[in-house]
Amino acid sequence: MCQGFKAAGIAAGLKKNGLLDLGLILSETPATVAGVFTKNRVQAAPVLLCKKRIHSGTSRAVIANSGNANCCTGGQGMADAIQMARLAADALGIAEDQVLPASTGVIGQPLAVGKIEAALPDLVAALSPDGLMDFARAIMTTDTTPKMISRQGSINGKIFTVTAVAKGAGMICPNMATMLCFVMTDIAAESWTLQPMLAASVDKSFNRITIDGDTSTNDTVLVLANGMSGISLKAGEGLSVFQDVLDMVLVDLAKLVVKDGEGATKLVEIVVKAAASEDDAKKIVFTVANSSLVKTALFGQDANWGRIFAAAGRSGAVFNPETVDIWFDDVRIVKDGLWAGPEAEEKATMVLQKPEFSITIDLKNGSGNYSGWTCDFSIDYVKINADYRS
Amino acid sequence: MCQGFKAAGIAAGLKKNGLLDLGLILSETPATVAGVFTKNRVQAAPVLLCKKRIHSGTSRAVIANSGNANCCTGGQGMADAIQMARLAADALGIAEDQVLPASTGVIGQPLAVGKIEAALPDLVAALSPDGLMDFARAIMTTDTTPKMISRQGSINGKIFTVTAVAKGAGMICPNMATMLCFVMTDIAAESWTLQPMLAASVDKSFNRITIDGDTSTNDTVLVLANGMSGISLKAGEGLSVFQDVLDMVLVDLAKLVVKDGEGATKLVEIVVKAAASEDDAKKIVFTVANSSLVKTALFGQDANWGRIFAAAGRSGAVFNPETVDIWFDDVRIVKDGLWAGPEAEEKATMVLQKPEFSITIDLKNGSGNYSGWTCDFSIDYVKINADYRS
Numbered sequence: 001m002c003q004g005f006k007a008a009g010i011a012a013g014l015k016k017n018g019l020l021d022l023g024l025i026l027s028e029t030p031a032t033v034a035g036v037f038t039k040n041r042v043q044a045a046p047v048l049l050c051k052k053r054i055h056s057g058t059s060r061a062v063i064a065n066s067g068n069a070n071c072c073t074g075g076q077g078m079a080d081a082i083q084m085a086r087l088a089a090d091a092l093g094i095a096e097d098q099v100l101p102a103s104t105g106v107i108g109q110p111l112a113v114g115k116i117e118a119a120l121p122d123l124v125a126a127l128s129p130d131g132l133m134d135f136a137r138a139i140m141t142t143d144t145t146p147k148m149i150s151r152q153g154s155i156n157g158k159i160f161t162v163t164a165v166a167k168g169a170g171m172i173c174p175n176m177a178t179m180l181c182f183v184m185t186d187i188a189a190e191s192w193t194l195q196p197m198l199a200a201s202v203d204k205s206f207n208r209i210t211i212d213g214d215t216s217t218n219d220t221v222l223v224l225a226n227g228m229s230g231i232s233l234k235a236g237e238g239l240s241v242f243q244d245v246l247d248m249v250l251v252d253l254a255k256l257v258v259k260d261g262e263g264a265t266k267l268v269e270i271v272v273k274a275a276a277s278e279d280d281a282k283k284i285v286f287t288v289a290n291s292s293l294v295k296t297a298l299f300g301q302d303a304n305w306g307r308i309f310a311a312a313g314r315s316g317a318v319f320n321p322e323t324v325d326i327w328f329d330d331v332r333i334v335k336d337g338l339w340a341g342p343e344a345e346e347k348a349t350m351v352l353q354k355p356e357f358s359i360t361i362d363l364k365n366g367s368g369n370y371s372g373w374t375c376d377f378s379i380d381y382v383k384i385n386a387d388y389r390s
Numbered sequence: 391m392c393q394g395f396k397a398a399g400i401a402a403g404l405k406k407n408g409l410l411d412l413g414l415i416l417s418e419t420p421a422t423v424a425g426v427f428t429k430n431r432v433q434a435a436p437v438l439l440c441k442k443r444i445h446s447g448t449s450r451a452v453i454a455n456s457g458n459a460n461c462c463t464g465g466q467g468m469a470d471a472i473q474m475a476r477l478a479a480d481a482l483g484i485a486e487d488q489v490l491p492a493s494t495g496v497i498g499q500p501l502a503v504g505k506i507e508a509a510l511p512d513l514v515a516a517l518s519p520d521g522l523m524d525f526a527r528a529i530m531t532t533d534t535t536p537k538m539i540s541r542q543g544s545i546n547g548k549i550f551t552v553t554a555v556a557k558g559a560g561m562i563c564p565n566m567a568t569m570l571c572f573v574m575t576d577i578a579a580e581s582w583t584l585q586p587m588l589a590a591s592v593d594k595s596f597n598r599i600t601i602d603g604d605t606s607t608n609d610t611v612l613v614l615a616n617g618m619s620g621i622s623l624k625a626g627e628g629l630s631v632f633q634d635v636l637d638m639v640l641v642d643l644a645k646l647v648v649k650d651g652e653g654a655t656k657l658v659e660i661v662v663k664a665a666a667s668e669d670d671a672k673k674i675v676f677t678v679a680n681s682s683l684v685k686t687a688l689f690g691q692d693a694n695w696g697r698i699f700a701a702a703g704r705s706g707a708v709f710n711p712e713t714v715d716i717w718f719d720d721v722r723i724v725k726d727g728l729w730a731g732p733e734a735e736e737k738a739t740m741v742l743q744k745p746e747f748s749i750t751i752d753l754k755n756g757s758g759n760y761s762g763w764t765c766d767f768s769i770d771y772v773k774i775n776a777d778y779r780s
Contacts, residue, residue, distance in 0.1 A: 042703030042711045072699055072711070074728045107696025108729045292682065292767075293775055300776025306497025309462055310607050313432030321432045321462070338464045339498045377682075382769045385683055386690025 001132050001150065002163040002184040004028045004228040008126035009138030012119035014067035014105070014112060022116060023138035024123050025062040025182060026092060031224035033059040033100070034194035036202045038219035044071035045081040046101040047220055053097055057191040059224055060098040062182055063088040063116075064139050066167070069218050070103040070111045080111040087113070091120040102220050104141055104167060104179045136165040139180050142384055143167050147256045153245040155238040160187045160229040162242075162249045168257030181206065181221040181253060187242055188227030193234075197243050198223050205250035208372035209258045210289045221250075258373045263380030266298050269358040271371040276363075280317035281370035284361060287315035288374075295377030303348035305333045312361055319363045327360040328352065391522050391540065392553040392574040394418045394618040398516035399528030402509035404457035404495075404502060412506060413528035414513050415452040415572060416482060421614035423449040423490070424584035426592045428609035434461035435471040436491040437610055443487055447581040449614055450488040452572055453478040453506075454529050456557070460493040460501045461607045470501040477503070481510045492610050494531055494557060494569050526555040529570050532774055533557050537646045543635040545628040550577045550619040552632075552639045558647030571596065571611040571643060577632055578617030583624075587633050588613050595640035598762035599648045600679045611640075648763045649746075653770030656688050659748040661761040666753075670707035671760035674751060677705035678764075685767030693738035695723045702751055709753045717750040718742065 001007070005027055012022040035054045037047050053059070063084060070077050085099040092099075103111065126134070136146035150163040166181035183198075202221055223246075233242055259267045270289045275281035288294055291311040297304035305326050313321070326334035328351040333344050351357050391397070395417055402412040425444045427437050443449070453474060460467050475489040482489075493501065516524070526536035540553040556571035573588075592611055613636075623632055649657045660679045665671035678684055681701040687694035695716050703711070716724035718741040723734050741747050 040700060040703040041705075041707070041709060042699050069696070072696060072724070072727060072729070074712070107700065108724075292771075296772050296775035299772065302776065306459070306462060306607075309432050310430060310497065313430040313607060315431075317431070319431060322464070334462070334498075337462060339462070377772060379769050379772045381682075382686050382689065382767060382772055385686035386692065 001129050002161040003186050004226040005163070005184045005224070006127040006129055007131040007135040008123055008128060009131065009134030009136070010119055010123050010126055012065070013115045014065055020134060020138040021065055021067045022119055022123055023064045023135035024088065024127060025135060025184070025224070026127055027060050027184070027224055027226050029226050029228070030058045030060055030098070031226040032057060032189055032191045032194060034191050034198045034223050036199055036221045040219070042072065044069050044103060044218045045073060045077035046070055046103045047218055048078065049081045049085070050100050050102065050220060050222070053100055054191070054222070056097060058098065059100055060094045061088060061092055062100045062102060062222060064102040064104070064180060065116065066139050066141050067105040068103060068109055068111050069105045069107045071218060072108040073110060076110060080113050083113050084111070084116055087117050087120055091124045100222060102180055102218070104139060104218050132163065132165060136167070139165070139167040141167065142262050143260050145260055147253055147260070149249045149252045149256070151245050151249050153241050155231050155241050158229060158231045160231050160242070161185060162245050164249050164253055166253045166257055168260060179218050179220070181250070183221070183223040183246070183249070185223065185225045186227065186229035187225050187231055187233055188229070189225050189233035194223055194225055197239070197246060200243065201246045201250045204247050205254035209254045210286060210372065210374050255373055258375050261375035262384045263378040264375035265355070265378055266376040267356045267373060268298060268375065269371060269373050271358055271360040273360060273362045273369050274364050274366055275368035276318055276366040277368040278370055279368070280319070281368040283315040283317045284312045285370050285372045287311045288359070288361070289372055290374070292377055295374065298352070298376035299378045301349070301352040303328060303333055303345060303352050308359060308361065309334065319365050323364040325362040325364070327362070329357045391519050392551040393576050394616040395553070395574045395614070396517040396519055397521040397525040398513055398518060399521065399524030399526070400509055400513050400516055402455070403505045404455055410524060410528040411455055411457045412509055412513060413454045413525035414478065414517060415525060415574070415614070416517055417450050417574070417614050417616050419616050419618070420448045420450055420488070421616040422447060422579055422581045422584060424581050424588045424613050426589055426611045428607060430607050430609070432462065432607045434459050434493060434608045435463060435467035436460055436493045437608055438468065439471045439475070440490045440492065440610060440612070443490055444581070444612070446487060448488065449490055450484045451478060451482060452490045452492060452612060452614070454492040454494070454570060455506065456529050456531050457495040458493060458499055458501050459495045459497045459608050462498040463500060466500060470503050473503050474501070474506055477507050477510055481514045490612060492570055492608070494529060494608050497607060522553065522555060526557070529555070529557040531557065532652050533650055535650055537643055537650065539639045539642045539646070541635050541639050543631050545621050545631050548619060548621045550621050550632070551575060552635050554639050554643055556643045556647055558650060569608050569610070571640070573611070573613040573636070573639070575613065575615045576617065576619035577615050577621055577623055578619070579615050579623035584613055584615055587629070587636060590633065591636045591640045594637050595644035599644045600676060600762065600764050645763055648765050651765040652774045653768040654765035655745070655768055656766040657746045657763060658688060658765065659761055659763050661748055661750040663750060663752045663759050664754050664756055665758035666708055666756040667758040668760055669758070670709070671758040673705040673707045674702045675760050675762045677701045678749070678751070679762055680764070682767055685764065688742070688766035689768045691739070691742040693718060693723055693735060693742050698749060698751065699724065709755050713754040715752040715754070717752070719747045
């Protein structure tokens with residue numbers, strides 16, 4: 001855990017199953033803040049409030065709940081988001097606008113703020129430098145494991161830390177891929193320095209993953225920087241070192257999110273090479289990564305390259321089918337648009353049995369490259385989502 | 391069955407399970423022809439050949455197989471498509487370029503033309519005015535029922551017939567939604583009159599349905615018009631009568647295709663009203679209709695309007711969430727962006743238990759309307775597609 005931050009997670013009774021559902025992060029000193037949010041036209045009340053509050057440039061605390069998204073809840077929803085943050089501010093003895101609220105769960109139901117109020121004394125009492133794993137558990141919905149990554153880097157001989165937690169599992173698609181992610185660091189940086197660095201990292205991580213093609217109404221990534229490492233990001237060289245560490249933390253978290261996708265049994269990287277443009281490459285990556293036919297074949301461990309080829313063909317990207325190669329890891333199953341034969345098929349089938357592998361589509365058509373991560377589409381995905389609200 | 395046409399379907403051994411897999415349609419006289427084909431960048435050999443051959447304006451026969459798509463098969467695939475049509479032309483004693491080939495099934499495997507050659511004498515012998523249902527069976531892949539619709543209309547007191555067969559079930563998405571559809575009519579019309587009428591009908595039917603968002607490489611809709619009714623479409627008034635009948639036949643078939651979607655248990659019409667533009671309305675229809683989260687909720691009979699709202703929000707359409715109403719049939723579950731309460735919820739849950747119903751999203755924002763049909767996403771969909779090639 002990054003120095004100068006405390007966290008906690010408890011059960012406030014918002015989830016029907018009695019599991020942890022309310023989390024709190026506190027920075028001991030005012031931290032600078034940056035954030036990236038869902039591009040969905042429908043945005044939850046806490047997202048709208050966070051977007052407004054980070055304009056001040058600093059923040060002290062995050063309060064987050066699972067079990068209810070506080071979305072499509074109208075004026076009452078906004079009043080509840082404000083009240084949730086106010087109650088946390090009062091309990092912590094800090095200014096109201098220094099608290100950022102976040103919610104995840106079912107859409108369209110009123111938030112039980114009374115339960116949050118009742119739970120806050122215990123939540124504040126539980127705050128601890130070791131409490132982040134409980135916080136990570138408290139923001140889980142259909143996730144099967146809490147997700148936390150911490151890395152260190154050094155600038156001019158001084159060490160800094162980036163620690164982040166995320167939740168994912170469903171409604172996962174670029175713009176953005178995670179529903180919630182909170183990043184803590186002891187670097188010192190102005191919020192206008194942090195904001196583009198966070199946006200760049202999100203473009204390399206959460207904006208490249210998809211589980212089900214659905215973008216949530218509540219997606220939020222926040223970074224809080226408290227400066228306790230004594231390293232300031234004003235200097236030139238340090239920027240790229242910090243960016244690298246931030247990238248690695250968010251990419252690792254993004255992959256954890258896909259790996260724990262609802263019902264997922266495989267983590268698959270989709271790589272498109274030599275497209276006419278990066279935009280064309282991206283179109284193919286996401287069309288393949290979101291194809292139900294491709295994803296069910298991955299679940300069935302079937303090297304069904306015809307579905308990959310057909311998905312690329314409907315992506316809108318322009319290419320010549322007769323120059324396309326398709327690889328499963330290092331096995332070329334399609335060469336110049338044609339099946340490479342039974343030996344390649346046999347080897348490809350073995351690749352498909354692995355829990356992690358890559359699919360590379362080489363168009364031999366230009367200099368546009370892009371890649372992203374997806375998971376398979378299983379019977380459990382359907383079971384989880386057919387019964388979600390009951 | 392429309393007068394002047396014969397059809398047959400037999401088992402040629404192309405399908406592993408021994409079911410019907412080779413079909414033939416013969417027009418007793420040269421028929422005018424029009425066609426609409428997949429917009430996928432990857433197109434099967436028979437699609438490429440059909441597109442070329444319909445330029446002549448007339449055709450006598452269609453030979454179609456299931457079990458193999460003859461796609462991504464290179465030069466050999468094109469030679470096989472030509473050979474398949476030539477063998478049928480020889481057996482029927484007609485000109486080679488008067489035969490249109492079509493294939494559906496697995497992508498990327500060589501077509502066993504020898505089996506087609508061996509089966510052709512029996513296939514020709516089986517041709518009959520009552521053979522169309524066997525033909526419909528012979529083009530089924532994961533379809534559970536053959537699909538045939540026939541309707542009549544009258545122009546100036548004379549009766550005409552439009553009879554059509556289709557197969558669907560998977561890789562179903564607009565542009566186009568069906569993999570194969572063959573329409574026969576005894577109207578007389580030039581191919582340049584038929585072509586825009588067919589395109590208009592397809593826009594109202596197959597281009598408005600989705601099962602899994604995947605567009606096939608083999609999609610083909612052909613219409614053959616033999617003129618035997620004695621009605622010519624050169625006259626003005628007759629055009630709209632014929633268009634109406636053609637529309638009804640294709641819309642009915644399109645709905646049959648969705649209803650028989652892989653693993654489907656529900657046929658759901660998605661209606662978007664009062665969007666800023668028809669384009670915006672269409673974006674929302676297809677984003678909702680293809681959302682895995684919406685479709686799994688439909689399977690679970692869960693009135694999870696939050697997922698519908700969130701899908702509309704990420705569609706790219708511009709609207710104000712605070713004026714949105716959402717209806718399940720005649721039950722308004724969302725009013726002005728907010729949940730309509732427990733009574734509406736209870737009634738909506740009853741609607742969700744029906745095998746067919748509509749979801750209406752009223753944006754109260756403009757004059758753009760659009761609608762389409764989708765099905766639910768079931769455990770059986772995943773089972774069917776995880777094991778498809780094995």
